[in-house]
Amino acid sequence: MLTVVTAATAANLTTLERARAMLDFAPNEDAAVSTLIDQASRTIADYCRRPFGVEILRDTFAAFLRGSSVLLSRSPVISISEVLDGTDTVASDSYRLESETGLLHRVDGDYPRCWVGPTVTVSYTAGFVLPSDADGAPATTLPPPVERAAIRLVGAYRSIGQRDPLIKSETTEGIGSTSWWVPGAGAVLADPEAEQLLQPYRRLF
Numbered sequence: 001m002l003t004v005v006t007a008a009t010a011a012n013l014t015t016l017e018r019a020r021a022m023l024d025f026a027p028n029e030d031a032a033v034s035t036l037i038d039q040a041s042r043t044i045a046d047y048c049r050r051p052f053g054v055e056i057l058r059d060t061f062a063a064f065l066r067g068s069s070v071l072l073s074r075s076p077v078i079s080i081s082e083v084l085d086g087t088d089t090v091a092s093d094s095y096r097l098e099s100e101t102g103l104l105h106r107v108d109g110d111y112p113r114c115w116v117g118p119t120v121t122v123s124y125t126a127g128f129v130l131p132s133d134a135d136g137a138p139a140t141t142l143p144p145p146v147e148r149a150a151i152r153l154v155g156a157y158r159s160i161g162q163r164d165p166l167i168k169s170e171t172t173e174g175i176g177s178t179s180w181w182v183p184g185a186g187a188v189l190a191d192p193e194a195e196q197l198l199q200p201y202r203r204l205f
Contacts (some may be wrong), residue, residue, distance in 0.1 A: 001060045002073040008053025008127060013041045013142060013150035017134045022151050025159070033154060040153035043136075044146070047188060049203040052072065052142060061120040068105060070113040072127035075102030080123060086117020087088035106186070146201055149194035156191040 001140075012082075016034055019025075025033055045051050063071045077099045083090040085106070094113075096105045104122060106113045128142040189195040 003058040006056035008055045009129045014147050015131050017133045036154045036157045040150050059122045072102035078125045084121040145197040149197040152191045152194040
């Protein structure tokens, strides 16, 4: 069972100025693009089945859900503040963390050891520092492919908003023709590159 102790204070996966650098939109579009960034970020979080911002969390695992390892609900794990095996505090040298995946292993030296309590409770901080345009903001730790996917999705939303989304091509006699990608039946996101970029960051459960 996951408990969010302190929720993320930010959710957007890119910023107005960082999106402007790629999409080159005018200042009079700022309000609209800000809304699209909100929408794209929520869509990506839903698609990947995870929030990306830093949160303080607590996971509780019942006996039948584990052996010598448990998979934390969120990753990457920035730090662990407490691990309880039942009611006993587990020393930091008695577990091993794979921070990128969130796998936590009970160990005895170099050897795996089973969790023995009726529950295992892990209190930890996980997530990415998200991009910010604020002066003095910490450097983002969000993987560049995730931010690029967000910007690509914003660009796709802008393009779709400027035309009939069902039109695949348009020809003007004597001038030329223009073709657009239209999501097929198997497409989930409005941009195929964004969908591909996000595959490594999706949680399957």
